Amino acid sequence: MATINGDNGDNVLTGTEDEDIINGRGGNDTIDSVDRPANIFAGSINPVRDEVRAGNGDDTVTGGKLDRLVGGEGNDFLSVNFNFNGPVVGSATPITLKLDENGTGRASDGTVIYGFESVNFNLSDTGDNVVDTGNVRAQLTGGNGNDTLTTGSADDVVYGSGGNNVISTGGGNDTIGGGSGIDTVFGGDGDDTFGVNIATDGSDQVNLGDGNDTVRLDRADGGAGNVRLTFTSAEVGNGNTNDAGSLTNQDGGLAVRVQAEDADGNLTGPISRYDDEGITFVAGTQGITFDVRDLVSGTQRGNTFEGVVLGTSGDDALTFFPPFRAGQDFYYNAGQGNDTITAGTGNDFLVGGAGSDTMIGGLGNDSYVVDSLGDTVVEGVDEGTDTVLSSITYTLPDTVENLVLTGTGTIDGTGNALDNSITGNIADNRLAGQEGNDLLIDGGGNDLLIGGAGDDVMIGGAGDDMYFVGAAGDQVTEGVNEGNDTVRSAVDYALGANVENVVLLGSDGTNATGNEGDNSLVGNSGDNRLDGGAGADRLNAGDGDDVLAGGTGADVMRGGNGDDTYVVDDAGDQAIEQPGQGFDTVRSSVSYTMETNIEKLVLYGTDDLTADGNAGRNQIYGNAGDNAIYGDDGRDLLFGRDGADTFVxxxxxxxxxxxxxxxxxxxxxxxxxxxxxxxxxxxxxGQAGDQGFQFVGTDSFSGQAGELRTKFGGGNTLIQGDTNGDGAADFAVLLQGHQTLDNGSFVV
Structure with missing residues (x-):
């Protein structure tokens, strides 16, 4: 079980695949408990339950099935996906849930919810869900069953999806979509918006309560034909049905036919409302005006019926003119052709459709669907937080904040100078943040995430991802078993959990630090320090005078050009150099044999260790222990330092x-x-076997093989040995300083 703690700042906290306890503490936190199959399968033998405590502040929490989710003080938002179409039969079970006035309740699957001010629930596709969110602000998405969805006095969004649903929203200004079945909707008080799909068989029943309500009837998204509406009753709340192309009054007589296209199939005029003149549809050279008050009467509640604004197969101009429903949210779909959409002041959704379209959002938090290179999105300064949903490679305009890549194509997304949120799709994407403090979210695939200037948060996913880090405040987040991932950094960088590799960029003397995994660390042309940390790491320093510290584990270190220093602490560590790549040093806390092309070995610590040179000219230093020091071939400088050392x-x-x-x-x-x-x-x-030397002090050789003598000169002591009896030395070792030796000074 992992415990993940935030602090009093605005944290982004992500759980693990195991059971977690996540504490947000203070600040406006974003918490994701990480849903997983073990959470979701109802029949799991060992289900995994996370506990999330959001703490103080306005927090955003994404939970999973079976979790215990606690909001705390502040205005907290919770999102839970109760639907999972996994490989296990019955993995998505119908949900029964009722929240009390404090946003607290327990779902039928075991999920515990406590103290949230607003929620977003995606309900099960299997069976009939029964959900009552009380007075908590809610966004509900039903499944394919016959769901019963109830909300309270907040401004709620409810979508029934499939099935024959019963939806009751109570008070508040609600947005309601019944979905594809035959639905019964009770709007309650407040200014409600109802979306009715009249392209399906059957008749939905819409019951309007008090307030100024809007019904949007959608026959098709941008089809080639006309949108035809029928109102069968003057009494608001008695329902409406589709009637093949006429708009009728309460008595059933023909009031007016709305033909929103000219002879060429183009919708060229605006749809507008004027207080005294009613609603005007302008189509080509013909203009038709009618007053809504003439069509809806009875209770005089002020309710009006409004069709979804749809285009045709031609080049359309769909324009919002105030005061027609000023501040309300509109859905625009221009259909085919090269269209222009000018929205109003609400949080609008603009779909250009096929062709090169111009979409102008205006005030409000608008969303745009882009699917053509010729599409143009126009937003003014400080006109809300806007989002482009693009199925093609796209660069955000200067005043648009967010980008979501859609579809399955290999496409790219680029930000601007604002603080952007850029989300990829399931393919291989390149996400580039540019200036600003950006949030880049990998949607799956082998992605490239470039934060750019600013302190950026980059969140990877499945696949082998690559991150470009340019600022010390950049953050990279990866989940467990989400591919082999690489950070390319122009600043000092320490790998976070679940990221495997780091490559230093540029020529500055920057440093890289690994994590507990098996990492690959690559330096640049500057003087770097590469610290592998735990694990069996691969360190490649490149040019410069570098320090390579493998850390625990059997590490492979390559210094490259320059005078490099290797820190060795494992018998399996390797320091690899090529000829002519500088004067290189190994500092070792374990016994060590120098690889080829390493010039210097320094033991450190107090253990009794062995230092073994190579065939080159070496410098070898012992430590504070009793060391065995081997110079091997070459002219070597040997230092025992402290301790009783043996030179072999x-x-x-x-x-x-x-x-x-x-x-x-x-x-x-x-x-x-x-x-x-x-x-x-x-x-x-001259004799068989391995014979030992006889020390003769300062005497000259007598011509007997096996004699060992000392000779003084220049303030130093020279040791000579004769192995063939010719009276001449066959090897010699120089001791610095005048040393008085005896038989005990040698192992012969």
């Missing part, structure tokens, strides 16, 4: 009689117990 020579070639190949022990100290081990050298080549 395995062959006469390890230290030559010539100065050019002779090893130097820089700090030999008899008092510390330092010794020279020559047991690996056969002292008498």
């Amino acid at each position: 020579f395995k062959a006469v070639t390890d230290s030559d009689v010539l100065v050019s190949g002779r090893d130097i022990i820089k700090d030999f100290d008899v008092a510390e117990g330092d010794r020279i081990d020559l047991s690996g050298i056969d002292a008498n080549l």
Whole structure:
């Protein structure tokens, strides 16, 4: 079980695949408990339950089935998807749920909800859902069953989807869509908007309450024909039905036929309302005017009926003119052709349809559907928070904030100088934030996320994703088992959980740090520090004088050009250099044998370790322990430092009689117990077996093989050995300083 804690700032907190406890604490937090199949399958043997405590502040929480979700103080919003069409039979069960006045209740599937001011529920497609949200502000999406959906006094949005539904919204200014079945809708008090699909068989019953209500009748989205409406009763609330192309009054007589296209199939004029003149439809050279008050009478509640604004197959101009329903939300679909849509002051939804369309949103939080390279979105400064939903590669205009890529095509999305939210689709996308503090959300696929300037939040998903980080405040978030992901960074960067790789960009001396996984860290041309952390990591430094620290685990480190330093703490660590790539150093806390092309080895710590050189000219330093130091071939400089150290020579070639190949022990100290081990050298080549040396002090060689002597000169001590009895030295080791040696100074 993981515990994830926020602080008093505005946090973005994401759960794991296991059971979590998530505490938002203070601030306006965004929390996602991470739904998973184990949450969703009703028959799961080991269901996973998360607990989310939003804390103070205005929080946004996305929960899953079976979770315990607690809102806390502030204006909190909860979103739960109760529907899951998984591979397990019965994985999506019908939901029964009633919330009290505090936004508290327990669903039939075990989900516990406490203290939320507004909710968004996506209900099960299987069976008949029964949901009552009380006075909490709600957005409900029903399933394919016969659902009973009830809301209270808030401004709610309810969509019945399939099935024959009963929807009751109570007070508030509600938006209601019955869906494709035969629905019964009770609007209650408030200014309600009803969406009725008259393209399906059967008749919906719409019961209007007090308030100024609007009914939108949708026959088709931008089809080639006309939109025809019939009102069968003057009594508001007694319903309406489709009647093949006429608009009738309460007595059943023909009032007027609305033909919203000219002879060429083009809708060229605006739809507008004037207080005294009623509603005018202008089509080509013909204009038809009628007064809504002449068509709806009886209770005199002021209710009007309004069709969805739809275009035709030609080049249409759909224009909103106030004061016609000023401030209300409109749906525009221009259909085919090169159309122009000018919306009003509400939160409008604009669909250009096929062709090169111009969509002008105006005030309000508007949404645009873009599907053509010729589509143009026009927004003014400070005209709301607007969103483009695009099925093609798209760059946001200067005054539009959000972009959502739709469909399954491999397309890209680019932001602007504002603080953008850009969401990809399920394909491979390139999401680029530009300036501003942006939110980039991967929708699936192998995506490229570029934050740009500003402190950006980039959230990956399934697939092998790549992130470009340009600011210290950028954040990258990945879930467990969501691909092999890479961060390319121009600043110091530490990998977050579930991200595998980092590549440093540019030439600055920036640093990279890994996480607990098996990471790949790649440096740039500057002086970098690469720290692998836990795991079996791969570090590639590139040019520059770099520091490579593998961390725990068996790491492979490549320094490249420059004088590099490797920090080794595992016997499986490798430091790899090529010829001519600088003077390179290994600092090791474990026994270590130098790879080819490494020049210097430094042991650190207090353990008794072994340091073994290579065939080159090495510098080898012991630590504070009792070390065994092997120079091997080449002219080596050996430092025992503290402790009783043993300098080991395995062959006469390890230290030559010539100065050019002779090893130097820089700090030999008899008092510390330092010794020279020559047991690996056969002292008498003329006899079978491995013979030991005889130390003769400062005497000259007598011509007997196996003699070992010392010679003083220049303030230093020279050790010489004769292995063939010719009276001449066959190897020599120089000790810095005047050293008084005896038999105990050697292992022979």
